[in-house]
Amino acid sequence: MARLDGKVVLISGGGADGPPGPGETVAIGNGRAAAILCAREGASVMVTDRSLDLAAQTADLIRAEGGAAEAMAADVLSEANCRDAVAATVRRFGKLQLLVNNVGIVVGGNLLTTTAEQFDLMMAVNVRGHFFMMKYAVPEMKAAGGGAIVNVSSAAAARGAGVTYGASKAALNILTRTVAVEHARDGIRANTVMPAYIDSTINRRLMGDRSSRATLQVPLKRQGTPWELAEAIVFLLCDQSSFITGVDLIVDGGALATYPM
Numbered sequence: 001m002a003r004l005d006g007k008v009v010l011i012s013g014g015g016a017d018g019p020p021g022p023g024e025t026v027a028i029g030n031g032r033a034a035a036i037l038c039a040r041e042g043a044s045v046m047v048t049d050r051s052l053d054l055a056a057q058t059a060d061l062i063r064a065e066g067g068a069a070e071a072m073a074a075d076v077l078s079e080a081n082c083r084d085a086v087a088a089t090v091r092r093f094g095k096l097q098l099l100v101n102n103v104g105i106v107v108g109g110n111l112l113t114t115t116a117e118q119f120d121l122m123m124a125v126n127v128r129g130h131f132f133m134m135k136y137a138v139p140e141m142k143a144a145g146g147g148a149i150v151n152v153s154s155a156a157a158a159r160g161a162g163v164t165y166g167a168s169k170a171a172l173n174i175l176t177r178t179v180a181v182e183h184a185r186d187g188i189r190a191n192t193v194m195p196a197y198i199d200s201t202i203n204r205r206l207m208g209d210r211s212s213r214a215t216l217q218v219p220l221k222r223q224g225t226p227w228e229l230a231e232a233i234v235f236l237l238c239d240q241s242s243f244i245t246g247v248d249l250i251v252d253g254g255a256l257a258t259y260p261m
């Protein structure tokens with residue numbers, strides 16, 4: 001019996017927007033790896049992304065392995081898109097118990113260079129989008145008898161790392177904790193993962209070569225893979241973590257634990 005047998009999961013940002021890594025024929029990002037691993041663990045997966053093409057690539061990969069998946073376009077900037085993504089999941093698969101919010105963007109610079117528009121966009125995508133998805137998913141989880149949410153935050157929530165990025169991820173952490181407390185009575189758990197130094201599409205796109213050199217700061221002396229982050233996500237979705245809610249699970253090779261000397 002697989003860990004997510006009989007479950008239905010909705011994932012936002014389930015495509016992968018960036019170049020393939022070494023040895024990959026298809027680019028694997030954090031969202032795509034999470035979607036594929038959920039399917040391998042027995043879940044039916046609704047893959048959403050602002051790009052229908054990228055979502056469809058993920059759904060095709062899942063179906064090619066014999067899993068159940070559907071793709072649809074949903075931009076988390078739009079409340080209507082988030083509401084429709086939840087409704088479409090229930091229409092297609094009959095219920096919704098699990099939600100993974102993987103969407104996250106990086107724009108802007110430091111305090112003096114970041115514009116008001118960049119600040120607002122970061123908050124709208126990285127925090128408000130997750131708020132919309134949870135707002136519409138939670139009633140369906142209640143109807144299904146319970147559920148679990150994993151929001152993809154960042155180690156940047158705990159360190160100064162971009163004036164808006166870290167602030168948006170810290171806001172996401174407390175938003176998630178609040179949902180965990182408010183909906184524990186409904187049998188719904190909500191947690192975040194806080195990755196850093198994962199060799200995923202967002203890092204390859206934004207950092208290129210610099211992302212592998214940055215691992216000098218990582219005690220484990222390497223980057224993580226999207227599959228390692230996906231394992232943490234599946235753990236928080238499945239019943240093995242049934243007494244864990246309101247936590248932020250750091251997945252960073254020990255980076256946050258160290259004091260750079």
Ligand SMILES: NC(=O)c1ccc[n+]([C@@H]2O[C@H](COP(=O)([O-])OP(=O)(O)OC[C@H]3O[C@@H](n4cnc5c(N)ncnc54)[C@H](O)[C@@H]3O)[C@@H](O)[C@H]2O)c1
Pocket residue numbers: 012013014015016017018028029030031032048049050051054074075076077102103104105125152153154155156194195196197198199200201202203
């Ligand atoms: N790789 C790391 O080391 C690292 C570290 C910290 C946090 N993260 C987090 O990981 C997540 C993304 O990782 P990834 O590798 O999957 O990145 P990615 O850039 O490939 O993003 C995944 C998908 O999100 C979609 N997307 C972007 N904006 C959207 C929107 N407004 N609505 C719907 N979909 C949208 C993209 O089209 C893409 O297909 C983010 O939340 C990011 O903050 C990664």
